[in-house]
Amino acid sequence: MRLATLNFPSPAVMGVLNVTPDSFSDGGQFLDPVAARRQAERMAADGAAIIDIGGESTRPGADEVSEQEELDRVLPVIEAVNAAVELPISIDTSTPKVMREAVAHGAAIVNDVYALQGTGALAAVAELEVPVCLMHMQGLPRTMQQDPHYDDVATDVTAFLAARVAECVAAGIAEDRIIVDPGFGFGKTHAHNVELLANLRQLQDLGKPILVGLSRKSTLGELTGRNIDSRLPASIAAAVIAVLHGARIIRAHEVQETVDALKVAGAVMDSSL
Ligand code: 9MG
Numbered sequence: 173m174r175l176a177t178l179n180f181p182s183p184a185v186m187g188v189l190n191v192t193p194d195s196f197s198d199g200g201q202f203l204d205p206v207a208a209r210r211q212a213e214r215m216a217a218d219g220a221a222i223i224d225i226g227g228e229s230t231r232p233g234a235d236e237v238s239e240q241e242e243l244d245r246v247l248p249v250i251e252a253v254n255a256a257v258e259l260p261i262s263i264d265t266s267t268p269k270v271m272r273e274a275v276a277h278g279a280a281i282v283n284d285v286y287a288l289q290g291t292g293a294l295a296a297v298a299e300l301e302v303p304v305c306l307m308h309m310q311g312l313p314r315t316m317q318q319d320p321h322y323d324d325v326a327t328d329v330t331a332f333l334a335a336r337v338a339e340c341v342a343a344g345i346a347e348d349r350i351i352v353d354p355g356f357g358f359g360k361t362h363a364h365n366v367e368l369l370a371n372l373r374q375l376q377d378l379g380k381p382i383l384v385g386l387s388r389k390s391t392l393g394e395l396t397g398r399n400i401d402s403r404l405p406a407s408i409a410a411a412v413i414a415v416l417h418g419a420r421i422i423r424a425h426e427v428q429e430t431v432d433a434l435k436v437a438g439a440v441m442d443s444s445l
Contacts, residue, residue, distance in 0.1 A: 173254070173258055173259060173260050173261075173280060174260065174280045174302075175222070175260040175280050175281055175302075175303055178303055178348065178349070178351060178381045179381070180221065180381070180420050180421065182434070182435070182438040182442075183415045183419070183420055183421070183422060183434040183437060183438050184221035184222065184420060184421045184422070184434075185219065185220050185221055185222075185421075185422050185424050185427055185430050185431050185434065186220065186221065186222040186223070186224050186262065186383065186421055186422065186423045186424070187212070187215035187218075187220035187222070187223050187224065187424065187425075187427045188224050188226075188385075188387065188423060188424065188425050189202055189208055189211055189212060189215070189223055189224060189225045189226075189249070189253070190202060190226055190229070191203055191208060191225060191226065191227045191245045191246055191249050192226065192227060192228065192229045192237075192245065202249070203245065205248045205249050205251070205252035206252070208225075208249040208252060208253060209249075209252040209253055209255075209256045212252075212253040212256060212257050212259075213256055213257055214427075215257075215427045216257040216258070216259050218427040218428035218431060219427060219428065219431035220259060220427045220431070221259065221260075221421070222259060222260050222261070222262055222281065222421070223253055223257065223259055223260075223261050223262070224261075224262045224264050224283055224423060225246055225249055225250055225253065225261055225262070225263055225264065225274075225279070226246070226263070226264030226265065226283075227241070227242040227243075227245035227246040227264075227265070227270070228242050228264075228265065230264075230285050230313050230358070231313065232313060232314075232316060232317045232357075233313070233314060234313050234314070239267055239269055239270065242265065242267060242270050243269070243270055243273055246263065246265070246270065246274060247273060247274070247277050250263070250274055250277045250278050250279055251277050251278060253278075254277070254278030254279075260280040260281055261274075261278060261279045261280055261281070262279065262280070262281035262282065262283040262305065263275070263279040263281070263282055263283065264283045264284075264285070265282070265283075265284065266284050266285065266286040266288075266290045266293060267290070267293075268290070268291075268292040268293050268295070268296035271284075271293070271296045271297065271300065272296055272300065275300050275302055279302075280302055280303070281302055281303045281304070281305065282296075282297050282300070282302055282303070282304045282305070283304075283305040283307070284297075284304065284305065284306065284307065285307045285309055285313075285355065285358065286307075286309065287306040287307055287308065287309075287332075287333070287336040288304065288306060288336065288339070288340060289336075294339060294340060294343040294345070295343065297340070297343075297345055298340075298343045298344035298345050301346075301349075302349065303349040303350070303351060304340070304345065304349060304350060304351065305351040305352075305353050305383050306333060306336045306337065306340065306350060306351070306352055306353065307353040307354075307355040307358065307383075308329045308332050308333055308353065308354050308355040308358065309355050309358035309359050310322075310358065310359025310360065311359040313358075316358055316359035317359070317361075320359045320360055320361055320364065322360075322364060325360065325364045325367050325368050325371075326354075326367065326368055326371035326372070326374040326375070327374065329354045329355070329368065329375070330374050330375055330377060330378065333352045333354075333375065333378055334377075334378055337350055337352065337378060337380065350380050351380060351381045351382070351383050351421065352375060352378050352380045352381070352382055352383070353382070353383040353384065353385065354368050354372065354375060354382075354384065355385075356368065356369070356384065356385060356386045356389060356391065357385075357386075357389045357390060357391060362390070362391045362394045362395070365386075365389075365391040366391065366395075369386070369410065369413055369414060369417065370417075372384070372414060372417035372418055372419065373417050373418050375418065376418045381420045381421060382414075382418055382419045382420055382421070383419065383420070383421040383422075383423060384410075384411070384414040384419040384421070384422055384423065385422075385423035385424075386407060386410040386411065386414065387403075387407045387410075387411070387422075387423060387424040387425045387426070387430070388400050388403045388407055388425055389403075392406035392407060392410060393406075404426050404429060407424065407425075407426065407430070408429055408430060408433045411424060411430050411433060411434065412433050412434070412436075412437045415434055415437045415438070415441070416437060416441065422434065
């Protein structure tokens, strides 16, 4: 299903569906298209607005996968999910061939943690005419957590995203198809992540919908002392803070709980306008 508009009337949840054996929290669970389809149906029933499907783990230190392996993982799942749920699917990839094939098989959005910096990625999205999420990352997944540095994290991330938006527009991607994402956990210390969340509003200067992914991330483990399976309350708190600080889309593993929390946050925001 295509995404009609990026102007979500209330904060939206993007449900995470990793089709990988090694993702940091749900690795291996949804490699089978039937299991993936069931999970997508659950997320749709729970109120997700988008389903994000990815075939390559981007956790720190993750191994790269070949283009063919990525295609073999995601295409059957995109087809199965697209046939089963009436929701736009985003494809979490940085590879132009995967972007093209995913869209041909039913994906409606590109979610690129490299913000279309890879060879041919800008041209692929311009040609596909689909919305794109540009995420900030300092370094590369294998080494990004080795001593990341910023002068001012929110200002530096905003400047990076402004430059990527300008590159996208110059390449022919429509302004109203661009989402921006500060990339929590991608080349950032825990202190950077907290400071970035506190100053998220700065990203509103870009005039684009802001997507935030903090669900289950290690900063929440650091703050709470909880392991990955016990970070739901912290993930919800982070999601609500992000929305109150300007995020419109929250990427989350636990959809139902996040949707409920954002209903409360959204109602409070609407009544304070
Ligand atoms: C794929 N992926 C993992 N974490 C993410 C995040 O925070 N944002 C986006 N857009 N994608 C992510």
